[in-house]
Amino acid sequence: MQDDSKQHRNSKDKQLENYRSRDKDKKMTTNQGLKLSEDEFSLKAGERGPTLMEDFHFREKMTHFDHERIPERVVHARGYAAHGEFEVYESLKKYTKAKFLQEPGKKTPVFVRFSTVAGSRGSGELARDVRGFATKFYTEEGNYDLVGNNIPVFFIQDAIKFPDLVHALKPEPHNEIPQAATAHDTFWDFIANNQESAHMIMWAMSDRAIPRSFRMMEGFGVHTFRFVNEEGQASFVKFHWKPKLGVHSVVWDEAQKLNGKNPDFHRQDLYESIENGDFPEFELGIQIIDEEDEFKFDFDILDPTKLWPEEVVPVKIIGKMTLNRNVDNVFAETEQVAFHPGNVVPGIDFTNDPLLQGRLFSYTDTQLIRLGGPNFHELPINRPVCPFHNNQRDGYGRQTINVGQVSYHKNSLADNTPSTSSEEEGGYTHYQEKIDGRKIRARSDSFRDHFSQAILFWNSMSNPEKEHIISAFSFELGMCKEKSVRQQVVDMLANINLELAKTVAENVGVNPPSNFTGPQITNSSPALSQENTVKKTDTRKIAVLIGQGFNKNAAVVIEALENLGTMPVVISEKQGRIQGREGSVIQVDQTFLTSDSVLFDSVYVIGGTDVSHQFVQDAAYFIKEAFSHYKPIGASYEGAKLLDELELPSNAGIIKGDTPEDFLEEYTKAIAEHRFWNRKTY
Numbered sequence: 272m273q274d275d276s277k278q279h280r281n282s283k284d285k286q287l288e289n290y291r292s293r294d295k296d297k298k299m300t301t302n303q304g305l306k307l308s309e310d311e312f313s314l315k316a317g318e319r320g321p322t323l324m325e326d327f328h329f330r331e332k333m334t335h336f337d338h339e340r341i342p343e344r345v346v347h348a349r350g351y352a353a354h355g356e357f358e359v360y361e362s363l364k365k366y367t368k369a370k371f372l373q374e375p376g377k378k379t380p381v382f383v384r385f386s387t388v389a390g391s392r393g394s395g396e397l398a399r400d401v402r403g404f405a406t407k408f409y410t411e412e413g414n415y416d417l418v419g420n421n422i423p424v425f426f427i428q429d430a431i432k433f434p435d436l437v438h439a440l441k442p443e444p445h446n447e448i449p450q451a452a453t454a455h456d457t458f459w460d461f462i463a464n465n466q467e468s469a470h471m472i473m474w475a476m477s478d479r480a481i482p483r484s485f486r487m488m489e490g491f492g493v494h495t496f497r498f499v500n501e502e503g504q505a506s507f508v509k510f511h512w513k514p515k516l517g518v519h520s521v522v523w524d525e526a527q528k529l530n531g532k533n534p535d536f537h538r539q540d541l542y543e544s545i546e547n548g549d550f551p552e553f554e555l556g557i558q559i560i561d562e563e564d565e566f567k568f569d570f571d572i573l574d575p576t577k578l579w580p581e582e583v584v585p586v587k588i589i590g591k592m593t594l595n596r597n598v599d600n601v602f603a604e605t606e607q608v609a610f611h612p613g614n615v616v617p618g619i620d621f622t623n624d625p626l627l628q629g630r631l632f633s634y635t636d637t638q639l640i641r642l643g644g645p646n647f648h649e650l651p652i653n654r655p656v657c658p659f660h661n662n663q664r665d666g667y668g669r670q671t672i673n674v675g676q677v678s679y680h681k682n683s684l685a686d687n688t689p690s691t692s693s694e695e696e697g698g699y700t701h702y703q704e705k706i707d708g709r710k711i712r713a714r715s716d717s718f719r720d721h722f723s724q725a726i727l728f729w730n731s732m733s734n735p736e737k738e739h740i741i742s743a744f745s746f747e748l749g750m751c752k753e754k755s756v757r758q759q760v761v762d763m764l765a766n767i768n769l770e771l772a773k774t775v776a777e778n779v780g781v782n783p784p785s786n787f788t789g790p791q792i793t794n795s796s797p798a799l800s801q802e803n804t805v806k807k808t809d810t811r812k813i814a815v816l817i818g819q820g821f822n823k824n825a826a827v828v829i830e831a832l833e834n835l836g837t838m839p840v841v842i843s844e845k846q847g848r849i850q851g852r853e854g855s856v857i858q859v860d861q862t863f864l865t866s867d868s869v870l871f872d873s874v875y876v877i878g879g880t881d882v883s884h885q886f887v888q889d890a891a892y893f894i895k896e897a898f899s900h901y902k903p904i905g906a907s908y909e910g911a912k913l914l915d916e917l918e919l920p921s922n923a924g925i926i927k928g929d930t931p932e933d934f935l936e937e938y939t940k941a942i943a944e945h946r947f948w949n950r951k952t953y
């Protein structure tokens with residue numbers, strides 16, 4: 272639980288404190304402050320008679336309940352958020368005048384909401400889907416929102432197609448099936464008929480779409496934005512969040528099982544890591560392209576289906592975000608937070624990316640319906656930490672009491688205030704980009720290459736990653752009923768890689784294309800492969816399978832694992848304490864019934880001399896499942912024997928040993944490795 276007595280950690284927290292209500296130990300009242308004498312029985316005409324209309328308490332309580340729900344977000348409905356802070360490593364003065372990026376060491380409060388895109392508010396979190404990664408910086412110059420995803424490109428190039436994309440990916444309208452999944456005809460029909468999606472669909476079918484944790488995914492601003500410095504000089508910028516724990520994923524079979532075993536797997540992981548003090552950290556990176564270099568690339572930097580390969584435009588790390596506080600109330604904060612890519616501060620500006628331009632309209636519009644009117648900026652979570660004054664007035668749920676008779680500009684009665692600010696005073700001025708063009712509904716020719724970067728992505732994948740992509744396409748298309756849709760997608764894949772297209776075609780029963788039809792692209796970008804990511808043991812969850820008569824030294828290994836930053840969870844047949852040899856005792860955290868291998872990163876088998884047949888059976892199932900998901904497996908004492916008896920088809924990632932000295936180094940290395948793709952499974 273949060274410690275209320277703690278000093279307020281930053282300016283946002285201090286502001287939120289004004290709105291917190293602590294109801295424990297208080298007297299119950301109506302919303303009018305009237306103390307209540309009874310809250311269980313409605314007011315009736317006689318003990319067995321009808322309820323009376325005059326029962327204001329019943330009416331108030333019931334009416335409020337009847338109105339408790341608000342519309343869920345049209346996309347990104349399923350999300351989870353946390354508070355934190357962003358600290359700048361080095362001044363970005365050279366590129367931007369944004370105040371929160373000027374001084375090394377400066378800290379800015381942030382609120383981050385992670386989400387899936389397609390599913391409803393209650394859907395499983397392990398859907399194969401893009402993840403939203405939206406950050407609100409509460410800066411001294413107003414709120415700056417970086418509303419990104421965990422994939423650096425997007426499906427479409429122009430915002431006018433967003434409703435089509437979303438209609439296609441949401442459950443089909445005639446039967447509202449399937450929930451939180453793109454494995455259905457309309458989505459793939461959209462992809463095949465809107466081939467600008469080729470690059471993004473490769474990412475969406477890659478391991479990126481089934482992250483192990485919100486803490487282990489990258490975030491991207493996607494669009495090209497503009498930095499403007501004090502001298503008015505502009506440069507193009509792309510934003511990256513890099514997780515300190517590296518980028519890691521689960522496997523598809525595991526994801527599907529997780530959705531059943533624990534549909535809250537990602538939020539629980541985030542919530543618990545923050546409660547445990549293992550604060551998730553992401554470094555902020557920027558890629559910069561000078562204005563004069565706008566046309567030096569073989570792609571259009573305004574095209575949101577293109578990334579800037581890190582090997583061509585390096586990512587410069589400029590700061591770090593630490594998520595260090597869970598919300599007090601999910602509805603008040605996570606649900607009511609309103610992001611908007613148009614929330615910018617001086618020094619950050621837009622470009623003419625047509626997807627970004629459309630987003631600049633959509634977000635305010637959606638909040639108006641979702642949050643019920645134009646005053647959502649007054650909700651505590653959305654309030655800037657700096658003062659805000661203007662002549663906007665009234666509307667549903669207005670909270671501010673604007674004092675005085677004047678609510679217009681210009682005026683003389685209030686000395687023409689609130690007054691505007693000059694640029695020097697911090698007034699926002701739009702970058703004076705020269706625009707010269709005809710009014711036209713068209714796509715720029717420079718946006719027409721849909722396949723080069725899809726190929727670059729494919730070329731950059733390791734073999735296991737390529738296999739996962741093939742399986743993902745085969746699964747998703749395999750769920751499409753219309754053969755023509757499957758065929759069209761496979762034909763589209765022939766523009767990316769022939770082997771990919773042919774294998775998928777065979778798997779989904781359509782004609783394999785005979786020729787490669789895309790551009791000749793041979794380069795790759797190693798930064799895109801998860802094989803090259805950071806590999807660490809920190810906070811990895813280990814299922815420790817332990818039974819009656821366990822070796823008394825087991826506790827030493829478990830403690831050592833804990834000291835190495837992993838999170839061992841003791842699992843046995845029954846809850847309570849179990850007896851080891853020579854008087855040793857251990858407390859069981861979970862049972863085979865309440866737990867499952869998919870909830871863990873690794874299994875460590877200890878066993879015992881007095882275990883039952885049931886224990887052996889349950890442990891065998893647990894181990895085999897972890898094994899088939901390529902997870903590292905450790906074993907000591909009787910556990911090693913149990914493992915031998917299973918005759919697993921491969922030794923890759925299987926570490927045995929009885930003492931911390933002969934075992935831990937190799938085992939923790941295996942845990943950091945995450946998965947052993949070279950393992951031959953069943």
Ligand code: HDD
Binds near residue numbers: 346350384609630
């Ligand atoms: Fe969007 C929500 C990210 C394109 C319209 N979007 C939303 C959220 C994220 C993104 C992370 C959830 C924010 C939260 O947690 O509350 N969206 C993106 C990215 C895009 C993108 C990275 C492409 C680069 N979005 C996009 C387009 C449009 C929208 C082209 C419409 C023109 N997005 C919305 C929305 C949502 C939204 C309908 C739903 C809920 C909300 O805004 O607050 O307005």
